Amino acid sequence: MVLGAVLSPTSTNIAGWRHPNAVSNAGVSLKDMTRFAEEAEKAKFDFVFLADELCAPDASPGILSRDPVIYRFEPLTLTAALAAGTERIGLIVTQTTTYNEPYHVARKLASIDNLSEGRAGWNLVTSYVTAEAANFSTAKHASNVDRYARAEEFFEVTRGLWDSWDDDAFVLDKAEGRYFDPAGLHVLDHEGDSFSVRGPLNVVRPVQGRPVQVQAGSSPAGIALAAKYAEVVFTAQTTLENALAFTTELRERTVEAGRPAGDIRVLAGTMPIVGETMAEAQAKADELGALIHPEVGLARLSQLLGFDVSGMPLDSYLPDEIPETEAYKSRQALIVDLARREHLTIGELYPRVVGSYGHRTVIGTPELIADELQAWFEAGAVDGYIIAPAFLPDGLDDFSRLVIPELRRRGLFRDEYEGRTLRDHLRLAWPARGAGWDE
Amino acid sequence: MVLGAVLSPTSTNIAGWRHPNAVSNAGVSLKDMTRFAEEAEKAKFDFVFLADELCAPDASPGILSRDPVIYRFEPLTLTAALAAGTERIGLIVTQTTTYNEPYHVARKLASIDNLSEGRAGWNLVTSYVTAEAANFSTAKHASNVDRYARAEEFFEVTRGLWDSWDDDAFVLDKAEGRYFDPAGLHVLDHEGDSFSVRGPLNVVRPVQGRPVQVQAGSSPAGIALAAKYAEVVFTAQTTLENALAFTTELRERTVEAGRPAGDIRVLAGTMPIVGETMAEAQAKADELGALIHPEVGLARLSQLLGFDVSGMPLDSYLPDEIPETEAYKSRQALIVDLARREHLTIGELYPRVVGSYGHRTVIGTPELIADELQAWFEAGAVDGYIIAPAFLPDGLDDFSRLVIPELRRRGLFRDEYEGRTLRDHLRLAWPARGAGWDE
Known part of the structure; x- marks a missing residue:
């Protein structure tokens, strides 16, 4: 079972920051953020996940002032800092294709993959928040279909840039004065509808070949893109039936796109509220609901x-x-x-x-929560979960301390990391240079 | 005297990487890069400096393959990682205004300033390398004058975004459920020739108020922009006479722009080649020249x-x-x-x-090098230097071990850091929110 953890200061739950135990300034404390990532690493999570939006929520100052989403680091820079502060855990960071340039995204993600020695993942989004447009000199947010057309070309350019160099191109031959073998250089020369990008990337090939490709879109255009390129898909599902239908459709589309159905890890967003008893768990949930x-x-x-x-x-x-x-x-x-x-x-x-931004909330004892996670997993509805702690540090602590040992007892989750890279953790294949496209 | 250090893997000298002592893969080793930054911090340098270009050099593969400039991390992500790996030293990173968006740059630099607890500086460049255009869907690199017109508006937007929040806006009132005081929020609503950006920035105000503003342009348009906004100016000067003329003109322009002449720290790029004797130093220089x-x-x-x-x-x-x-x-x-x-x-x-990319090379004993640095400094030609080690680790080690103690004996350089932020190190004023612009 794959398990990721949302690293969302101060809380994934919209009012979690108001809880007496919540560290309310964690979003601007690298020390706290590093501590949370280390705790996730100690629990052997596959990865931590950093969401992103390119604007303050489009709300009146009165409403906005009750929302902690602004009080945090920018996620790309935070991810790079966490690469320095952790050793094994994967680091998945969100970057939109709508208000970015592929050269920047390819380069920064390759760099984070190299800084972390192969632990980077890219959550590709197309920006569903329309207010982002106003921060990028854009009159109107593009339509879902147009955004995904751009996203597809964006991804292809990015992949081509990651493949600028053979894995063994850099020979560092001091005597001959040759840094790399010219035969190992591949210039992209992309010309398309949205982008023209010459390349090569001025960063070596990422340790993982390509950072792990993550997507979360569930619109038809989003599913089509995921079927072609995604290696991990996050989905917000609240019933087993819907989750199974979603995953079945995604795997069918994946096969239609010419890939094995098992090439994608499907993970459902889940906010666990853990109590030693059912009553304690429900009281915690009610307490959080009342804080909204x-x-x-x-x-x-x-x-x-x-x-x-x-x-x-x-x-x-x-x-x-x-x-x-x-x-x-x-x-x-x-x-x-x-x-x-x-x-x-x-x-x-x-x-x-x-509270959970539309993701499933599971309230109960460690055994009940493990039952729920096991049921969807064994039904083939998901390959795992992305755990969204209601607030930090308790939400992550409770799950690591109470639920993960129960999952281990059932043989569902690792005791130790076996590999070094995020691809290793997720058992994803290492992509050969040039795979999936014609040069 | 201000002293910065170029952190340029593997070498600032174009052939330095070929030297037997050079760590030739430092550019892709966070461990090595952190070690070099720590050594600069131990020597009490004001800052380390990371240059950048958004393309591989525009050269044939044969020539390119002899140039180590590609084999490195992307500098913004590296700076964020170094924020985690160091404690006191300033971190100045290069970002171009020509192929970026002000919202991204303002946000990422604010984040690095917060990650590092107030140690970030932004070297604003407008991209002199014409080949960058081809990586950003741009048919032709804009002219120097057009680039600086965009740069000025870009900087003004960035400054306005950093001023989105009062310093004390975030009250974190759990009982009332108020994260910030709505009166402390300032929406930018910028509409200009190059950009329309609504704001606010979705990151709190930087620890330093605004990251330190660094520039290096020496064209008339570059000097005009620096006179209005720069707090640190890097310059490539090879004679005292020219350095004095440059600095005198810059300070005159600064006063014309309505700022005190002393508001800018002028630093000359300098590659020291240190030997115990003059003959040893000259032999080192010849050895490096022959490697090109x-x-x-x-x-x-x-x-x-x-x-x-x-x-x-x-x-x-x-x-x-x-x-x-x-x-x-x-x-x-x-x-x-x-x-x-x-x-x-x-x-x-x-x-x-x-070898030194046009910067001054000073070859000699520690005493002679200290004499040279002291002479320009006392003549008022510069406020300090940005030291470009010929290669790492020796170039930095030699300067820290041999020249800095000599500067200390002369009372020209600090023994210990006195403040916490880069502004403290450089004795720059802390900018009040809204200073320098009409809301």
Whole structure:
């Protein structure tokens, strides 16, 4: 079973930072962030994961001021610093293809892969938050389809740049004065619809060949891209049935794209709330739910849904007609589905989904949580989980101290790291230079 | 006296990597890079400096393969990793305004300033290497004047983004559920010729208020920008007379721009070749000069001059008519001036200038080198130096072990760090939020 940990200061839960035990300034303390990553490494997680958005949430200052998402490091620089502060754990960082240049992303990720000696992963996103456009001299956020067309070309350029050098190109021959063998240099010369990039990359080939390719899009365009290129897919699923349907479709598309179905690790986002007893766990969950200010809850729900519900009474229901969204189609569908299925009012809905940003929350004893994780895993719905601690440090501590030993007792999770690289941890193949494209 | 150290793997000298003592793979070893930064910190340097270019040098594979410049980490990610690996020394990193977006640069530099607890500096460049354009979907490298117009607006946006938050905006009030005081948030809403950027930055205000602003341009447009905004200026000067003229002009322009002349630290790039005796030092210099392959020497000389001399015989002289360059006007003038003054052939010129990339080389005993550094400093030509070790580790070791103690004996250099931040080391004022611009 694959296990990743979201390293989200101060809390993945939107109100977790208000908990008395939460380290509320961890987001700007490298010491704390390094300590959390070390604890995840000690528990033998496959990786830590750093999310990203390129703007402050598009909300009034009053609402924004209740949201801790701003109070943190920029994730690429933080990942590089964590590469120095950890030794074995994988480091997956989010970079959008919509407001970046492939040369920068290819180079910085290659560098992090080399700084960490082969532990980098790239969570490729296309930016679902429309407010990002206003920070990048762009009048209007592009449509989902256009963003994915750009993303595909972006990824292909990036992959081509990582393949600029043979693995053994650098001979460092002091006597002859030759740094590399010219035969080992491959100039990309890409000319496409969105980019023209000559190359070569001015960084050597990454230790892993290519950083591990991670995606999370669940729209049709997102699934199509993942089927072609992703090695890890994060998904927000709240029922086993939906998770199984998603994974089955993704694996079918993967085979259609000419790849073995097993080439992708599917991981479901999961926020565990662990208690020694069921009552203790439920009390913890209720405590967190109550910490979410309704103003924040409705604002965040509106963002996830892609339409405004902030003016609606807390005891009303979602409208029958759901407006179409360009923002995050699949997430909207998941939330609407949950509300309809359990007949939830707006006031009941937001504490269920905004706390965990739409990911599944599992509340219970270590045995119950292990049961749940085992059930989806053995049903073939997922290859593992990305654990989103409700807040730090407790959320990570509880899972590492109570749930992981239970998973180990069941033979589901490693005792020790076996390899050195993130590819080793995930049992992913090492990509040969030039694999998957015609030079 | 201010002292910085270029952290240039494997060598600042173009052939230094061929020296038997050079660590030739340091550029891809975080362990080695951290060790060098720690050694500079132990010697109490004000900062280490990381240069950058966004392409492989525009040369044939044969020439390129003799040039170590590719074999290294990307500098922004390396700087973040060094923030984790060091405690006191400043970290100055190069970022171009021509192929970047201000939101990214403002955010990543703010993050590095926070990761390092106030030790970040930004060397703002506008990209003089024309080949960078081809990696960024750009048909043609913009002119010097256009690049500086963009740079000025870029810097103003960046500064505005750093000022998005009051220093005390983040109150972290768990009981009230308020992360920050809404009155402490300032939305930029910049609309200009090159950029429209709404803000706010989704990172708190940097520890230093703003990372230290460093520039190196010596063209008229470069000097004009430095006069308005720079806090540190690097310059490549080979004679005291020229250095004094440059600094005098820069300080005049600074006063014209409405700032005190003393607000800028002027630092001259200097490659010291240290020997216990003059003969030993000269032998070291000759050894390094002989390691430069003529093919590499002429190719690099062509790049620095902005026109091709690679076909010319080694015993010929620069032409009487020097072609105009868009690339690096001031560096061309410095090199042509040196060649004319000392009547050097092409074959004599390249070992003098390409090894140190046009910066001054000082060859001699610790006393002689200290004399030279002291003379320019006391003449008011410079506030200090940026030391470019010919190769690592010896170039840095020799200077730290032999020259710095001599500077200390003369009362010219610190024994210990007195402050915590790079601003403290450089005795630069802490910028109040909003200083220098109208909201």
